[in-house]
Amino acid sequence: MANAPPVDLPFARRLPKVELHAHLTGSISRACLHAIWETRRQQDPDLQLDDPLVAIPPGKVDYHVQTFFPLFSSYIYKLCDDLPSIVFSTRRVLEDFQADGVVYVELRTTPRAIPSRDITKDDYVKTILDVLREHNEQKSNTMRAFLILSIDRRNTAAEAQEVVDLALKYRNGGVVGVDLCGNPAKGDVSLYTDAFNRVKAAGLKITLHFAEIADSGTDDELNTLLSWQPDRLGHVIHVNSSFQERIKKENIGVELCMSCNVHAKLITGTFSDHHFGFWRDTSVPVALCTDDVGVFCSPLSQEYYLAATHFGLDRAQLIELAQRPIASIFTGASERRRLESTFKHWSD
Numbered sequence: 001m002a003n004a005p006p007v008d009l010p011f012a013r014r015l016p017k018v019e020l021h022a023h024l025t026g027s028i029s030r031a032c033l034h035a036i037w038e039t040r041r042q043q044d045p046d047l048q049l050d051d052p053l054v055a056i057p058p059g060k061v062d063y064h065v066q067t068f069f070p071l072f073s074s075y076i077y078k079l080c081d082d083l084p085s086i087v088f089s090t091r092r093v094l095e096d097f098q099a100d101g102v103v104y105v106e107l108r109t110t111p112r113a114i115p116s117r118d119i120t121k122d123d124y125v126k127t128i129l130d131v132l133r134e135h136n137e138q139k140s141n142t143m144r145a146f147l148i149l150s151i152d153r154r155n156t157a158a159e160a161q162e163v164v165d166l167a168l169k170y171r172n173g174g175v176v177g178v179d180l181c182g183n184p185a186k187g188d189v190s191l192y193t194d195a196f197n198r199v200k201a202a203g204l205k206i207t208l209h210f211a212e213i214a215d216s217g218t219d220d221e222l223n224t225l226l227s228w229q230p231d232r233l234g235h236v237i238h239v240n241s242s243f244q245e246r247i248k249k250e251n252i253g254v255e256l257c258m259s260c261n262v263h264a265k266l267i268t269g270t271f272s273d274h275h276f277g278f279w280r281d282t283s284v285p286v287a288l289c290t291d292d293v294g295v296f297c298s299p300l301s302q303e304y305y306l307a308a309t310h311f312g313l314d315r316a317q318l319i320e321l322a323q324r325p326i327a328s329i330f331t332g333a334s335e336r337r338r339l340e341s342t343f344k345h346w347s348d
């Protein structure tokens, strides 16, 4: 590769990629939301929801903590509130990741009941797992997809236990772990200690949103989160050197979402200031991730391209970087072997 041309977007797209931090509802493209809105409007001409292309204007990516979370509760959840919309959007999300060269994805989603349509949290999870299974069984598909269930920081301790119940019920049906997500400005995480202890005791994997904002990066909160023995951590922004050392010592995988962090102003500065620059020089598994490609509009190929551009990586270094998440996938040996073999046989 001595004289290989510099990394460009087509190369980053062709590169096999592993996506470990993608919220299902946040990964729905505006075009897909628009298609759902068109269908819903045909069924119900009195539909009281704006066109997604108006509610979430094309090109707008500057959502921050105060505007980002309401986008889901006040809009997208209302639009995607029946099983056909959930099936349609999940299929599209899988197609979009695969078309971008992703070969392995662990999507995550918060179990959602929709009482007005008689949909339980169990129905919601089962519906998504059916779509994932249908995708994985299709031999021509080059990407395999698995599911992480999220506990939202707005959940009560009992609701968190319900998520764990579902994760355990469907652990042989495609659920590989449990996440803690939601507005980092809300909630007291110690409420979920029993729930995550149950996840760990059952042998399921744990990933946690970690120190996304200064308020959720207190020593108290981070000590509680680390006491649950997470396998991976998302964002990892407001982390002082003593927590960095613990993460390194315990070799916990880090899921880094550059575009989200820059556009949502979760970090100070821009791409070249991102803490990817710190973690890339450690030996922990590093995974570049999209977080919410439907909102921040940067597919995984672009995240790799941005890393190459802002941190001076050549093609060989990018291929190496793309393999770093394999050590921290939640599925185990057979998928790990498949991914290692994919990279071994891949040539540009």
Ligand SMILES: CNc1ncnc2c1ncn2[C@@H]1O[C@H](COP(=O)(O)O)[C@@H](O)[C@H]1O
Pocket (backbone or CB within 6 Å): 023, 024, 025, 026, 068, 069, 072, 073, 108, 109, 110, 111, 150, 152, 181, 182, 183, 184, 209, 212, 260, 264, 291, 292
């Ligand atoms: C900025 N980064 C983030 N930090 C924390 N939580 C986030 C997030 N991005 C998304 N979510 C969580 O994922 C839900 C949408 O997908 P699902 O309905 O679960 O599939 C949001 O409601 C939010 O709680």
